[in-house]
Amino acid sequence: MQLSRLVLALSLCSLPVLFHxxxxxxxxxxxxxxxxxxxxxxxxxxTDYFEYLAGAAPATMRLExxxxxxxxxxxxxxxxxxxxxMARLEDIRLNNLRLAGLETGTPDLTLPVAIVxxxxxxxxxxxxxxxCSMELAWQLAGQTDPDIQTWLKNTxxxxxxxxxxxxxxxxxxxxxxxxxxxKNPHGDAREHREPWPGGRTNHYYFDLNRDWAWATQVExxxxxxxYQRWLPHVHADLHExxxxxxxxxxxxxxxxxxxxxxxQREFQTRIGQNHAEYFDQNGWLYFTREVFDxxxxxYGDTYPMFNGAIGMTYxxxxxxxxxxxxxxxxxxxxxxxxxxxHHLTTSRSTIEISSKNARGVVEKFRxxxxxxxxxxxxxxxxxxxxxxxxxxKVNTLCELLDRHHIHYGRAGAPQTGLxxxxxxxxxxxxxxxxxxxxxxTAYQPHSVLLQVLFEPEHRLSDSLTYDITAWALPYxxxxxxxxxxxxxxxxxxxxxxxxxxxxxxxxxYAWCVHRNSMAEARFLARLLDNGVKVRYAMxxxxxxxxxxxxxxxxxxxxxxxxxxxxxxxxxxxxxxxTNVTLHPIFSGWGGTGRDLGSDNFVPINxxxxxxxxxxxxxxxxxxxxxxxxxxELGYPVTPVSVERLHRLRWSAYTTLIFxxxxxxxxxxxxxxxxxxxxxxxxxxxxxxxxxxxxxxDGFELKSKPGSKPDSSNAAPKPYQSRERDAVxxxxxxxxxxxxxxxxxxxxxxxxxxxxxxxxxxxLFEMPANATCAxxxxxxxxxxGFVGSRLKPKxxxxxxxxxxxxxxxxxxxxxxxxxxxxxxxxxxxxxANALFF
Numbered sequence: 001m002q003l004s005r006l007v008l009a010l011s012l013c014s015l016p017v018l019f020h021x022x023x024x025x026x027x028x029x030x031x032x033x034x035x036x037x038x039x040x041x042x043x044x045x046x047t048d049y050f051e052y053l054a055g056a057a058p059a060t061m062r063l064e065x066x067x068x069x070x071x072x073x074x075x076x077x078x079x080x081x082x083x084x085x086m087a088r089l090e091d092i093r094l095n096n097l098r099l100a101g102l103e104t105g106t107p108d109l110t111l112p113v114a115i116v117x118x119x120x121x122x123x124x125x126x127x128x129x130x131x132c133s134m135e136l137a138w139q140l141a142g143q144t145d146p147d148i149q150t151w152l153k154n155t156x157x158x159x160x161x162x163x164x165x166x167x168x169x170x171x172x173x174x175x176x177x178x179x180x181x182x183k184n185p186h187g188d189a190r191e192h193r194e195p196w197p198g199g200r201t202n203h204y205y206f207d208l209n210r211d212w213a214w215a216t217q218v219e220x221x222x223x224x225x226x227y228q229r230w231l232p233h234v235h236a237d238l239h240e241x242x243x244x245x246x247x248x249x250x251x252x253x254x255x256x257x258x259x260x261x262x263x264q265r266e267f268q269t270r271i272g273q274n275h276a277e278y279f280d281q282n283g284w285l286y287f288t289r290e291v292f293d294x295x296x297x298x299y300g301d302t303y304p305m306f307n308g309a310i311g312m313t314y315x316x317x318x319x320x321x322x323x324x325x326x327x328x329x330x331x332x333x334x335x336x337x338x339x340x341x342h343h344l345t346t347s348r349s350t351i352e353i354s355s356k357n358a359r360g361v362v363e364k365f366r367x368x369x370x371x372x373x374x375x376x377x378x379x380x381x382x383x384x385x386x387x388x389x390x391x392x393k394v395n396t397l398c399e400l401l402d403r404h405h406i407h408y409g410r411a412g413a414p415q416t417g418l419x420x421x422x423x424x425x426x427x428x429x430x431x432x433x434x435x436x437x438x439x440x441t442a443y444q445p446h447s448v449l450l451q452v453l454f455e456p457e458h459r460l461s462d463s464l465t466y467d468i469t470a471w472a473l474p475y476x477x478x479x480x481x482x483x484x485x486x487x488x489x490x491x492x493x494x495x496x497x498x499x500x501x502x503x504x505x506x507x508x509y510a511w512c513v514h515r516n517s518m519a520e521a522r523f524l525a526r527l528l529d530n531g532v533k534v535r536y537a538m539x540x541x542x543x544x545x546x547x548x549x550x551x552x553x554x555x556x557x558x559x560x561x562x563x564x565x566x567x568x569x570x571x572x573x574x575x576x577x578t579n580v581t582l583h584p585i586f587s588g589w590g591g592t593g594r595d596l597g598s599d600n601f602v603p604i605n606x607x608x609x610x611x612x613x614x615x616x617x618x619x620x621x622x623x624x625x626x627x628x629x630x631x632e633l634g635y636p637v638t639p640v641s642v643e644r645l646h647r648l649r650w651s652a653y654t655t656l657i658f659x660x661x662x663x664x665x666x667x668x669x670x671x672x673x674x675x676x677x678x679x680x681x682x683x684x685x686x687x688x689x690x691x692x693x694x695x696x697d698g699f700e701l702k703s704k705p706g707s708k709p710d711s712s713n714a715a716p717k718p719y720q721s722r723e724r725d726a727v728x729x730x731x732x733x734x735x736x737x738x739x740x741x742x743x744x745x746x747x748x749x750x751x752x753x754x755x756x757x758x759x760x761x762x763l764f765e766m767p768a769n770a771t772c773a774x775x776x777x778x779x780x781x782x783x784g785f786v787g788s789r790l791k792p793k794x795x796x797x798x799x800x801x802x803x804x805x806x807x808x809x810x811x812x813x814x815x816x817x818x819x820x821x822x823x824x825x826x827x828x829x830x831a832n833a834l835f836f
Contacts, residue, residue: 006530012437013024013490013773016419019638020060022140022690023056023815024056024144024276025053025138025141026056027135027138027566028049028134028135028138031046031048031052032048032049032134033045035341036131036134037131037285037324037335037336037337037340038134038324038336039176039324039692040127040131040168040172040175040324040336041130041131041134041172041249042170042172042173042176042186043130043162043165043169043172044132044533045075045608046133046134046161046162047073047074048250049134049137050063050076050078050137050161051063053078053137053138053141054078054141056141057088057141057142057568058324059083060080060082060086060140060141060142060143060152061078061079061080061086061137061140061141061289062078062079062086062089063076063077063079064076064077064078064079064226065458065682066222066223066225066226067087067218067219067221067223067225068218068222069164069165069166069202069203069218069219070166070202070203070204070218071165071166071169071203073165073166073169073745074584075160075163075165075219075222075223076160076161077158077159077226077334078133078137078140078158078159078160078161079157079158079159080137080141080152080156080157080158080159080339081152081155081156081157082143082149082152082153083221084153085113085152085153085156085385086581090766091157092113092115092156093229093230095107095108095484096113096115096230096231096365097229097231098732099365099366099369100231100365100369100445101370101445102231102369102371102405102445103670107365107366107368109362111154112154112357112358112361112362112363113154113155113156113358113362114154114155114156114233114234114355114357114362115155115156115158115230115231115232115233115234115363116134116156116157116158116232116233116234116235116236116351116354117157117158117159117160117162117227117230117232117234117235117309118136118156118157118158118159118160118235118236118238118306118347118350119160119235119236119237119300119818120132120133120159120160120161120163120238121162121163121164121168121197121238121239122163122164122167122208122209122237122300123164123167123200123201123207123208123209123239123240124162124164124166124168124169124170124171124199124200124201124202125168125170125171125194125199125200125319125320126169126239126240126318126319126320127168127172127199127240128238128240128316128318128339128340128342128343129239129240129316129490130161130162130168130236131336131339131340132238132339132340132343132344132347133159133161133162134161135344136159136339136344136348137159137161138346139348140152140157140159140202141600142169144194144350144472145163147348147352148348149345150355150356151351151352151355152351153355154355154357154358155351155354155358155583157351160223162488163208163223164201164202164208164219165649166202166203167199167200167202167203167208168192168199168202168699169199169555170198170199171194171198171200171320172199172322173192173222174195174199175194175323175486178190178191179191179323180644181598182336183323183324183325183660184323184325185325185326185327185333186324186325186326186327187321187327189323189724190436191317191323191324192321192322192323192326194320194321194614196614196615196617196619196707197415197613197619197622197623198320198619199260199320199751200320200563200619201619201620201623202217202219203618204217204623204626204630204631205619205621205622205626206620206623206624206625206627206820207819207820208220209237209239209299209300210296210298210299210467210820211298211319211820212224212297212298212299212300212302212303213297213298213303213404213449213453213668214298214400214820214821214822215400215403215404216820216821216822217257220631221403224403224404224469224617225403227307227772228269228404228405231307231308231309232304232309233308233309233310233354233361233362233365234271234309234310234312234350234354234361235301235304235309235310235311235312235488236312236313236314236346236347236350236659237299237300237301237311237312237313237314237692238314238316238343238346238347239269239313239314239315239316240315240316240317240318240322240339241315241316241317241318241319242317242319242321243317243318243319243322243328243334244317244328244329244330245315245317245323246283246284246285246286246287246317247279247285247311247314247315247316247317247342247346248286248287248288248290248291248292248313248314248315249271249272249275249286249288249311249312249314249315249346250268250269250271250288250301250313250795251265251268251269251271251272251288251289251314252268252288252289252290252292252293252301252313253290253291253292253293253294253295253462254289254293254461254462255293255294255295255303255460255461255462255463255465256293256294256295256461256474257294257295257297257302257452257458258377258458258459258461259377259378259451259452260305260428260446261368262370263364263367263458264305264310264311267310267357267361267364267385268310268312269376270349270353270357271310271312271349271353271354272801273346273347274352274353274784275346275350275792278345278349279345282345282526282769284342286463287632291466292313292315293462293465293466294311295458295460295465295466295469296465296466296467296468296469296471297449297452297453297471297686298471299311299313299467300313300786301313303449306448306449306452306687307446307448307449308365308368308369308372309316309365309587310361314343314346314352316339316342316343317334317339318334318336318339318513319393321469322334322336322339322400323336324336329618336766337366339410340616354423359739368448371502372444372445372446372447372448372449373443373444373445374443376442376443376446376447376448376451376453377444377447377448377807378451378455379455379485379775380421380451380455380483380484380485381441381442381443381444381453381455381484381485381487381488382439382440382441382442382483382484382486382487382488383440383442383450383474383481383482383483383484384411384420384431384433384437384438384439384440384481384482384483384484384488385397385438385440385474385479385480385481386434386437386438386479386480386481386482387410387436387437387438387833388480388574388615389479389480390516390517390781391497391618392497392503392516392517392518392579392580392748393478393479393516394438394479394497395497395579396477396518396638396824397473397477397479398494398496399589400473401440402418404438404446404449404453405445405446406440406444406446406449406450407440407441407444407446408438408439408440408494408537409438409439409490409491409494410435410436410437410438410439410490410491410492410493410494411433411434411435411436411437411438411439411488411490411491411492412490412491412492412812413435413491414432414433414434414435415433415488416432417430417432418430418431418432418433418484418486419431419484419485420482420484420485421456421482421483422482423456423472423474423475423480423481424458424480424481425475425483426737426781429482431482433488435492438490438494439488439489439490440454440490441487441488441489441490442487443487443489445692448508451825452534453471453473454472454473454474454481454483454734455472455483456472456483456783456786457470457472457783458470460784460785462786463724463727463787464723464724464727465785466732467732467733468732468733468734468757468759468784469732469733469734469784469785469786470734470735470757470783470785471735471822472735472783473754475735475783476644476822476823476824476825477531477825478750478753478754478755478824478828490814497574498579499575499578499579499580499581499706500581501576502572502575502582502584504568504584505555506586507556507568508557508568508584508585508586508595509556509585509586509587509588510554510555510556510557510584510588510596511544511554511555511571511582511583511584512546512552512553512554512583512585513552513553513555513575513580513581513583514548514552514581514583514749515536515549515551515552515553515749515781516749517581517749517828518575518632518633518824518827518828518831520553520577520578520580520749520803521633521827521828521831521835522578522632522633522634523553523574523575523578523580524553524604524831524835525633525634525635526574526577526634527555527574528568528604528606528607528635528835529606529634529635530574531563531637532555532560532563532567532570532571532574533555533559533560533604534554534555534559534603534604535553535554535555535556535559535602535603535604536551536552536553536554536601536602536604536745536748536835536836537549537550537551537552537554537600537601538550538600538601538602538745539594539600540744541590541593541594542590542593542594543590543596543705544583544585544586544587546583549748549749549751550743550745550748550836551745551748551749551832554565554596554601555571556588556596559603561784565600584820594622604835605654606656607654607656607682607834607835608638608653608654609635609636609637609653609654609655609656609657609834610631610637610638610639610648610652610655610656610657611625611626611629611636611637611638611639611640611642611656611657611659612640612641612642612645612651612656612657612658612661613640613641613642614641614643614660615642615643616642616661616662616663616664617642617659617661617663618659618687618688620660620661620686620815620820621659621660621661621686621818622639622659624659624816624818624819624820624821625637625657625659625694625818626639627697627819627821628827628830629638629820630823632827633831634679636655638652638653638749639818640653641658642661642665645665645669645672645673646666646668646669646672648672650672650676650681653681654680654681654682655681655682655683655684655834656673656682656683656684656695657679657683657684657685658674658683658684658685658686658688658689658690658692659686659687659689659818660687660688660689661688661689662688662691663688663689663691663692665692666691674698674805676808677805677806677808677809677810678805678806678807678808678817679806679807679808680806681808682808682810682811683746683808683809683810683811684811684830684833684834685811685812685813686812686813686814686815686816686818687760687814687815687816688760688761688762690762690764690814691762693810693812698805699767699803699810700767700768700769700770700801700803700810701764701767701770701798701801701803701812702764702765702767703759703763703764703765704735704764704765704793705762705765706763706793715779725828726784727787728787728788728789728790729761729787729789729790730761730784730790731758731759731760731761731787731790732759732788733757733758733759733784734758734782734783734784734785734786735755735756735757735758735782735783735784736756736758736776736780736781736782736783736786736794736799737753737754737755737756737778737780737781737782738755738756738774738775738776738799739774739780739781740752740753740754740773740774741771741772741773741774743756744771744773745773745832746774746800746802746803746811746829746832746833746836747773747774747832749828750828754774754825754827754829755825756774756799756815756817757815757816757819757823757826758782758786758794758815759815759816759819760814760815761787762799762814763794764797764798764801764812764814765794765797765798766796766798767795767798767801767803769803770801770802770803770804771798771801771802771803772798772801773799773800773801773802774798774799774829775796775797775798775799775800775801776794776795776796776797776798776799777795777796778796780794780795790824797814798812798814799813799814799815800812800813800814800833802833811833813829813830813833817829817830818830
């Protein structure tokens with residue numbers, strides 16, 4: 001049955017619809033080489049169809065390209081409304097920003113227009129959203145359906161047909177090549193067994209649905225730019241889940257963040273009730289208020305919520321397992337046609353209920369931003385970041401704030417004796433404000449998002465949550481920051497830090513660089529890649545009126561005599577490109593301290609790094625590391641198959657990285673690894689990658705007794721409480737303050753203070769024959785949820801360990817320091833492990 005006939009059977013419309021549209025605009029069935037739902041549509045065909053519609057229906061549709069993916073596929077938005085609205089589309093957009101206080105002028109409320117944004121298939125192997133987008137676009141562009149005509153008179157619909165084209169094409173191309181000619185509904189068939197890494201993620205294997213707030217990925221950054229230009233009132237994010245699940249739609253589950261307003265909660269419910277009417281009419285199963293919560297701020301439902309919209313997730317059964325048809329646990333057959341139809345129903349229902357409540361939606365949107373600017377919700381009204389912080393770290397933070405249109409500036413005048421919360425110490429204190437300190441006031445339109453990202457801790461209404469529970473940016477960036485309960489407004493603008501240009505009168509004896517941020521790691525990577533020899537300081541030293549901490553970088557002319565004529569240009573070019581301040585030194589004489597020829601200054605051996613990949617490796621964790629090397633550090637890395645370690649050319653690599661995964665390394669591979677390390681190799685393992693080596697002979701990391709829940713003497717627990725009871729032994733993601741050995745090379749650049757994102761409940765003993773750079777002490781400080789039984793067990797357990805093994809080393813990170821590429825301090829920690 002063609003989808004248009006299925007829509008008719010839905011009784012979504014009172015009249016026979018779409019037939020005139022089929023005569024004027026080609027339907028997906030008429031345009032594509034296959035019927036919609038009979039085969040998956042590659043991204044280039046999806047794009048071709050939207051371009052065809054835009055060209056054929058200019059009065060009702062506009063197609064905007066807002067960017068490109070890593071693999072150069074287009075990112076596009078389709079915008080639909082009634083012809084009279086399309087003629088004044090820019091006026092509608094600007095008026096909406098005036099409602100939010102983000103554009104000058106008085107907003108016009110005489111003809112309120114609701115703005116609905118529908119995001120399709122952010123996970124590429126959840127393809128029914130993108131498939132549905134073509135049918136929906138045909139209906140919205142054709143506007144022959146009387147209901148759609150009515151809805152679009154006061155509604156603008158923005159449709160993103162594919163948020164993740166690279167992942168979508170990875171899945172659809174694989175499926176089209178691997179599937180049978182006839183649909184095979186048996187779950188054992190190859191077409192239901194997508195290979196590693198799968199199409200869920202983008203080019204760098206990042207989950208884009210966890211990236212909205214952190215904006216690390218190119219797709220997210222380009223999407224946020226256009227999102228902030230529109231600021232929709234309603235945003236639905238269309239996903240798929242496992243094949244036996246009924247359809248999920250809002251209202252969401254607890255925990256919901258406290259800053260989600262009663263109106264947002266209420267309208268979620270109203271939308272859900274509208275969906276339920278259609279699902280009830282058709283006898284389709286659905287569920288609400290379970291599993292999918294609204295706490296973590298970086299989802300496609302929560303991020304819109306914290307930007308004034310009604311944000312929602314819709315989940316259709318399917319996923320990569322479903323193919324075009326699959327037999328479910330109940331013996332029914334779930335088809336791609338079904339999946340498209342269900343998403344089409346909730347998409348139409350979302351537009352319908354938004355249109356019917358357009359005036360109220362617009363008024364509440366305006367009230368949201370008005371209140372945000374006048375009466376910020378949170379206890380803290382101002383956030384102050386010390387001018388003494390590393391300027392490149394502050395630059396990186398400000399770049400993120402700019403992406404979210406959060407305003408900031410310099411204090412402009414000193415103030416004394418202000419009460420504030422000190423993030424680094426976790427206590428209330430009294431502070432003096434310097435005129436150059438960075439000030440971020442909560443009295444601004446985007447104050448809710450600001451407070452969500454900055455407040456030290458957020459109340460968790462239910463510990464059964466879907467993601468991490470702490471993310472305060474001062475901990476993420478390692479910045480001395482204070483939260484004030486009183487209002488301060490910045491008086492000066494803040495210009496980005498730019499390293500000063502150096503004009504040399506003579507060639508320096510050496511160059512020295514302070515080491516505090518990722519900027520210096522990129523500087524070092526660039527120099528090493530260009531053949532420059534670099535040293536680092538094992539202990540603090542003083543030269544030419546500068547005090548340098550351990551970890552400072554030194555480039556001497558003596559070490560680089562073979563490139564003497566190019567050295568200064570290479571160093572200065574690297575400094576300019578990475579924004580690093582250079583200190584030319586004209587004598588190696590240290591005065592009362594150490595001279596530059598001292599063994600305090602250790603040569604850095606240029607690493608040749610490889611990272612394992614394959615079925616045993618977590619694709620996200622691999623991607624975090626791959627992205628770190630290519631995009632954060634600018635340094636080469638070689639992916640090598642975990643299944644071929646026994647055939648690896650070991651002499652080609654100095655460093656081998658084991659990301660998170662579930663490893664089962666055979667004995668020959670383990671022996672080869674151990675021999676390679678003893679001859680000078682370095683293993684870096686993190687998260688469950690550590691378990692590949694822990695408790696094995698020759699490896700010093702040992703599991704802590706009692707690390708598994710002990711139920712031997714426990715009273716029987718009710719069956720239905722098992723999930724809630726289990727969280728007492730878990731940590732979904734919390735910030736913990738580590739003890740730091742500031743003399744250890746892994747800890748260089750942290751100033752003796754490190755906050756770690758704890759994402760695993762793995763417990764290990766403090767090592768007896770290895771060095772521990774970071775660990776959790778007794779009564780350690782934690783921000784976010786840590787299970788009540790797990791929390792005391794984490795005391796006196798390591799976070800970062802280095803074991804000497806012959807001439808080589810094994811570096812163990814109990815958690816992932818590169819988690820989602822947003823934990824800035826973790827990147828510095830990983831760079832230390834790579835270079836020092």
